Amino acid sequence: MxxxxxxxxxxxxxxxxxxxxxxxxxxxxxxxxxxxxxxxxxxxxxxxxxxxxxxxxxxxxxxxxxxxxxxxxxxxxxxxxxxxxxxxxxxxxxxxxxxxxxxxxxxxxxxxxxxxxxxxxxxxxxxxxxxxxxxxxxxxxxxxxxxLPRELLRGDGLEEVLDVLVDSPYRAKFRTGGVVAGAFPDEAELAGFLTGCAQRGLPYKCTAGLHHAVRHTDPATGFEHHGFLNVLLAAAETDPKAAAEILAERSGEVLAEAVRTLTDRQVTVIRNSFTAFGTCSIAEPLDDLAALGLLSPDLTPQEDR
Known part of the structure; x- marks a missing residue:
């Protein structure tokens, strides 16, 4: 596709x-x-x-x-x-x-x-x-x-919470950033959440810190931000190590090429898992996708052109 x-x-x-x-x-x-x-x-x-x-x-x-x-x-x-x-x-x-x-x-x-x-x-x-x-x-x-607070999702706590939610009609929600460095989980922590959900078929949404498509270090704060393309591509993984490797990828070209090779079925699996994320900017993620050739420039906010 x-x-x-x-x-x-x-x-x-x-x-x-x-x-x-x-x-x-x-x-x-x-x-x-x-x-x-x-x-x-x-x-x-x-x-x-x-x-x-x-x-x-x-x-x-x-x-x-x-x-x-x-x-x-x-x-x-x-x-x-x-x-x-x-x-x-x-x-x-x-x-x-x-x-x-x-x-x-x-x-x-x-x-x-x-x-x-x-x-x-x-x-x-x-x-x-x-x-x-x-x-x-x-x-x-x-x-x-x-x-739930991230401190309650470490070790057995994550398994217990996901098991409660998988028996309900509700999604999980995971915080992927914030206004302090400690609000950003590392690759291993986020991979544990993503794969725990994937293993159970539990959908989730994310919030905070995902304004940009590709993993990067914010030049102003020094905070390590996950990329939403990284999370999308890791969403179908059930192996924590494989998911963490995808989350660590910093090449937009590598991620864009991986997106281009997704089949329709893979896209469905990914979006049934990772349903949405909250972003305080709609323009930034759209602009990133256009810059990577994954979205037509006609589908970015007019004021950015």
Whole structure:
């Protein structure tokens, strides 16, 4: 299968469809909600819209989000039109991020009623308790992901958590970066999570630190960032050593060539595993793919051209 599109009638390749959840309001981007809403609506109307997932929002900012959408559409914040792209169209798709755990779930779902809840991301220290809360309160058509602190996912802790989630309808969520060096797992730690999920057929999403396609050292901070292409290619591996080797690859050309050789079946397996990741920039990952020849330049944000 070739994932290199032609310019005429360019489409987002299946490997990248819905991969980039819009986390513009989260660190390190920290875009004000009033700016994030029109930017997200522009992404959803752009030629690359198929690559963009929901707008992620913390539970405590849903009122602010409704007001911002109302300001963009010229409708009252509490009305149905306040959450549509143009005042008449489909309601805004929002991913609820709940760092406060299960106690936030019920109130957040109530506050999010004006929106289409496209997913819930629940942080917890107890996977069983989180699953029980989701079973009780989450509508059956809303997907969810459960995130535990990385310190609880070391050794036998990882196996125990993944075994709890594989018996549930929910995904795992893994933090791949942050604003301090310690927030970035090394290749072995991330490979352990990826292969543990692959061995169980457990889907997952990632968050933070994956703005760029290829593993690199950030020149400003010195932090080691994983590349989202590395993670995609490692997603189908069940051997931790093989996955770690892919995660360590720093050549964009090597990774791009590996992507080009993927079969349709391999793409399906990969995306059934690695479903999405949150990125505070939609432009950066698209630009990286275009630079590697994996995405038509027509499918990058206009302001970057």
């Amino acid at each position: 070739s994932t290199t599109p032609t310019t005429a009638g360019a489409v987002v390749p299946p490997l990248f469809q819905g991969l980039f959840d819009d986390a513009a309001v989260f660190p390190p981007g920290n875009l004000p909600v009033a700016e994030a809403v029109p930017a997200h609506l522009a992404h959803r109307a752009a030629p690359y819209a198929d690559a963009v997932g929901p707008l992620l929002c913390g539970a405590g900012r849903l009122g602010e989000l409704a007001a911002a959408v109302g300001a963009v559409t010229g409708t009252a914040a509490g009305g149905t039109g306040a959450v549509s792209a143009d005042g008449t169209g489909p309601r805004l798709r929002v991913g609820l991020v709940l760092p406060g755990g299960s106690s936030e779930l019920g109130p957040a779902l109530t506050s999010a009623a004006p929106f289409v809840v496209a997913g819930v991301e629940l942080a917890t220290r107890d996977a069983r308790e989180a699953v029980a809360a989701l079973d009780l309160l989450l509508p059956p058509d809303v997907p969810a992901a459960v995130e």
